[in-house]
Amino acid sequence: MPVRIEEFETGDLPNGPSVPKQVLIYLYTNQDKAFTRSEIATGIEEDSNTVGTALSRLKRRDLVRHKDECWAITRDLERVQDAYDLHTVTEQLNDEDGGIDPDEWDAAAPDEPHPSEKD
Numbered sequence: 841m842p843v844r845i846e847e848f849e850t851g852d853l854p855n856g857p858s859v860p861k862q863v864l865i866y867l868y869t870n871q872d873k874a875f876t877r878s879e880i881a882t883g884i885e886e887d888s889n890t891v892g893t894a895l896s897r898l899k900r901r902d903l904v905r906h907k908d909e910c911w912a913i914t915r916d917l918e919r920v921q922d923a924y925d926l927h928t929v930t931e932q933l934n935d936e937d938g939g940i941d942p943d944e945w946d947a948a949a950p951d952e953p954h955p956s957e958k959d
Contacts, residue, residue, distance in 0.1 A: 859886050860894040861927075864920060867904060867913035874910035 857865070862884040867875070870883075877895060881888040895911055898904045903920055905912045914920060933939075 858894075859884070859890050860898055862886065863891060863894050863898060864903060864913070864924075867911065868917075868920065871913045871917075874905075874907070874912035876909050877911065880911065 856862075863880060866880060866884050875883070877892050878888050880895070881891040884891070895904060895906070899906055901923065902916070903914050903923055905914055
């Protein structure tokens with residue numbers, strides 16, 4: 841969904857659920873059906889290409905199934921719940937401590953490999 845240029849310029853961007861999260865919720869609430877990428881995009885009011893990228897990433901994580909042009913939620917709903925729980929905990933921790941700064945992470949990394957990684 842396009843963002844008005846005023847919102848873009850001021851940084852007042854929408855802060856809703858991510859597209860992958862929207863896709864999972866949509867497929868979960870319609871788990872008795874399979875949809876094309878376009879149907880999912882229409883259902884969650886997002887760009888079809890963005891939905892396609894999200895579906896590919898979700899498939900690599902075994903959270904959705906794909907056959908021909910159709911997509912459906914995985915049969916392993918426990919896997920979806922585990923992924924959601926991990927995502928929720930990660931968001932909570934990032935809110936509490938500001939997340940991980942990649943530069944600080946690299947600076948704190950040891951120069952030598954851990955002894956368990958040596959031959």
